[in-house]
Amino acid sequence: MSKTVSIIGSGFASLAAASYLAKDGYDVSVYEKNADLGGRARQLKKDGFTFDMGPSWYWMPDVFERFFADFGKTPSDYYTLDKLNPAYKVFFEGGKSITIEDTLEKIYVAFEKEEKESSKKLKKFIDQAQSNYNIAIKDLVYRPGVSPLELITPATIKKLGQFFGTIAADVRSEFKNKNLIQILEFPVLFLGAKPSDTPSFYSFMNYADFGLGTWHPKGGMNLVIQGMISLAESLGVKFHTNASVEKINVSEGKAKSITIDGKEVASDIILTGADYHHSETLLESKYRQYSEKYWEKKIFAPSSLLFYVGFSKKLKNIEHHNLFFDVDFEAHAKDIYDVPKWPKDPLFYANFTSVTDANTAPENCENGFFLIPLAPGIEDTAELREEYFEKIITRFEKLSNQKVKKFVIFKESFCVNDFIKEYNSYKGNAYGMANTLLQTAFLRPKLMSSKVKGLFFTGQLTVPGPGVPPALISGKLVSGLIQKEFTI
Structure with missing residues (x-):
């Protein structure tokens, strides 16, 4: 008889693990507290507009290809991908903007226009970044974080110095143009830490950006989720929504069941893809691996204030993805990481998927996602949310040289309180735990409980870290550990 697995949560990591385990013969059931599957990658649909509520960047397409290939499939079996050109547009102080196009050759030209000889420096930097990518994404991140020895390979020994330098120091030693520096430091923000705290080795994110490009699944990132659900269901995975898990029950040191709406659901194995901190609160305190002091000391990736806005006209001077770096990055970073408070002048990001994907907004309208x-x-x-919407929309009008406020049909917001309510997110973080040197690989919370047999964890607070591609990898890693511990 197949061993039963109960999975808590239905984000990318949970869905990936569900398919791997079902493929290997486990009887898998997924329990999601919300009405819709997908975790942070749900969609909001309103008045003919469609918004991805969370992840909006499709980077590292090779990771998605590798995931689906494990099941004899390809992404195109489930959704259609477009490579964006331009990938994104960056706005700077004084109305200056730089557009990042879809090939390295075009990007070299754009850099050279801003700073002489910068294209040569960029090529050298990207060559190093590609080398790091090949080591990290094709090898290191597919290791489960159970031992520091996982990081020691002939390739990483040669790169040892890059684990002690920082992205900020590397970029600033080569480039002098402030705008180019900000563009090169931007990708590591996906890792949840300041460039000055991010090891040089993580320059592989720059290769993911410039070398592999930015893609868009037609219909939005939720189409990836729908594809993963379809794959999982074809393998026999069962899904339960509106199923909030209240407790993980342990008997004689072994996970035995979960409690949902007061009813026990027995299981041989329990895997939680919900927030790691929250998941441990579902256990009696003696079975928790990490104390409140442990979590308090950790560096968490940011939360976010999000707005989903319907505009009654097509907007101009914008692209699918847009970054607004017209204010002091260092000041905003201090307000996130050093002395936490609402920033006086925040950087922000906006996407308008309707620029390239007409079906995500009514005709002659635009859908705006602001972060x-x-x-x-x-x-x-509510007052702070309104104040900050006014701040960014006023700047948006100025930088894009157009009036938009009177064309707002509606706006919905999502912030710290919602991340806590909807996702049980620790302190309302949006991206998990930052990938700093002391929070990398085996130094992150473990995939397998050291106190409860049969209890496992996956997702952005464990290995390999924050982001959608790492979440897919996390699901694969934890399923491998389960298979090793509980062979059928």
Whole structure:
């Protein structure tokens, strides 16, 4: 008889693990607290507009290809991908903007226009970044973080110095143009830490950006989720929504069941893809691996203030993805990481999928997704949300040289309180735990409980870290550990 696996949560990591385990013969059931599957990658649909509520960047297409290939499939079996050109547009102080196009050759030209000889430096930097990518993404991140020896390979020994330098130091030693520096430091923000705290080795994110490009699944990132659900169901995975897990029950040191709406659901193995901190609160305190002090000391990736806005006209001077770096990055970073508070002048990001994907907004309309990175755990009120929408929309009008406020049909917001309510997110963080040197690989919370047999974890707070591709990998890694511990 097949061993039963109960999976808590239905984000990317949970869905990946569900398919791997079902493929190997386990009887898998997924329990999602919300009405829709997908975790942070749900969609909001309103008045003919469609918004991805969370992840909006499709980077590292090779990771998605590798995931589906494990099941004899390809991404195109489930969704259609477009490579964006331009990949994104960056706005700077004074109305200056730089457009990042879809090939390295075009990007070299754009850099050279801003700073003489920068294209040669960029080529050298990207060559190093590609080398790091080949080591990290094709090898290191597919290791489960159970031992520091996983990081020691002939390739990483040669790169040892890059684990002690920082992205910020590397970039600033080669490039002098402030705008180019910000563009090169931007990708590591996906890792949840300041460039000055991010090891040089993580320059592989720059190769993911410039070398592999930015893609868009037609219909939005949720189409990837739908594809993964379809794959899982074809393998026999069963899904339960509106199923909030209240407790993980342990008997004689072994996970035996979960409690949902007061009813026990027995299981041989329990895997939680929900927030790691929250998942441990579902256990009696003696079975928790990490104390509240442990979590308090960790560096968490930012939370976010998000706005989903319907506009009653087509907008101009924008691209699918847009970054607004017209204010002091260092000041905003301090307000996130050093002395947490609402930033006076925040950087922000906006996407308009309707620029390239007409079906995500009504005809002659635009859908706008705006994101302000914030410190997790800060105060969140309706008044603050409104104040900051006014701040960024006023700047957006100025930088894009158009009036848009009177064309807002509606706006919905999502912030710290919602991340806590909807996802049980620790302090309302949006991206998990930052990938700093002391929070990398085996130094992150473990995939397998050291106190409860049959209890496992996956997702952005464990290995390999924050982001959608790492979440897919996390699901594969934890399923491998389960198979090793509980062979059928």
